[in-house]
Amino acid sequence: MIAAKSRKAQRSSANGSATLARSESNQTMFEQAFKNIDDALRKEAGCTTELDYTEQTSWLLFLKYLDGLEQDKATEAKLEGKKYDLILQKPYRWESWAAPKDKNGQIDHDKVRVGKDLCDFVDDELFPYLRGFKERASGPNTIEYKIGEIFGEIKNKISSGYNLRDIIDQIDALRFRSQTEKHELSHLYEAKIRNMGNAGRNGGEYYTPRPLIRAIVQVVKPRIGDRIYDGAVGSAGFLCESFEYLKAKKDLTTRDRQILQTRTFYGKEKKSLAYVIAIMNMILHGIETPNILHTNTLTENLADIQEKDRYEVVLANPPFGGQERKEVQQNFPIRTGETAFLFLQHFIKMLKAGGRAGIVIKNTFLSNTDNASVSLRKLLLESCNLHTILDCPAGTFQGAGVKTVVLFFEKGAPTRKVWFYQLDPGRNLGKTNPLNDADLAEFMKLQKTFADSPKSWTVDAKSIDPVTFDLSAKNSNGSQEVAHRSPKEIMNEIAALDAESAKVLEKIKALL
16 A cells, blocks of 8 residues: 555655656746847847837747647537637748648648748738738727737737748747746746836836735735736736736635636726736736727726726826816816826726725825826815725836835725835845845735834825825834935036025135
């Protein structure tokens, strides 16, 4: 009996080791493939940034994924004795134009396209055909519509048919049919998105640090059956992390998994590149048909939002610093050009009564004295229970110099008390020293009971100024944060002191 148990344990250990070895082998293969793809893209004059690399990799990955999905569905239908109509016509399927195979499963070099023939097919036939799905689709939530949206917004920037062939061959070698393979690929894809965030300029808007997102999700605690919404979806980080959080729950039923796939995650995105990345990111995380709409969220009139349009959970990091047109501002009761303030109004409106939210916003929102900021703080405090404010240090968002806070609130009851936490990792954050999960561990622990500490304190809503509704993070328990002046303020003071010194010198000269 003992010997049998020992043999069973040895087999289990061997199986585990083999699985781990395969996983590590796949990871190495995926990493090398992504590196080779980037190396090929760097040779292209039309691909000069990390954003370009991710965009071009994304549309090819999507078509490879779609081919696998179609094959799986066709096989399932056959086993059930049913017929499955493939979405793409034969000439436009991956197996026909990208990677035709011979009877041994190897690339058929007599049929494969290369050079100018390949680029001409992609630009003149494939993309126009795929764009046409938007008009032919039965609705915006169908995979057909998303195909049309993706290929209606992006372009093939790979001008060399030989480079394109190399990249296609790398992607064709990838396998992401199993959940393990998708998981490994999703990590690499997230790394590409993170590199976009590190690239500066507009890259940061696509990437919210994942440790911060995980902390926000754990505070908001989405449940199976909740509909989770991000109206500024970016790369879909909030939705992907929420999916990981929910699918890790024990004893999920088949119905629960179906709900997660079809009736849980919703998003909207204005920018075409972010839209493509969001869909691909969600697919790689295991959500087969993402409910992401390609639209400008802020063009929706708040007065038109009905109860059926609302969600139980809103998680988002809306873009800030932008200026919206006057006609867009007309959709909101509190008129302002600041994009983030319009989004915050939208999110409050989109929450159901009792709904929970975690929203990242610029920290100046807490204390700005303009009418829009004051009115928005008043709306938030009176219509929602703003129970937690996480004050994040500079450098949390790589490539962005602004400081941010995270607002946690529930809709339907006014604020009674606000618990503040001042995040201080004890080091300067940046590209080479990013925020990690350990940095947020104390916040997560203390937030559960709203405990006071040297870094956290509670403010009674009755003590908040009823005129300004100022919510500045003033730590009453620990050391006060030094309010550093801007370079402009320092230069103005120097100029004023110089002018004052000059006057004194003139007086002295006059006396002499």
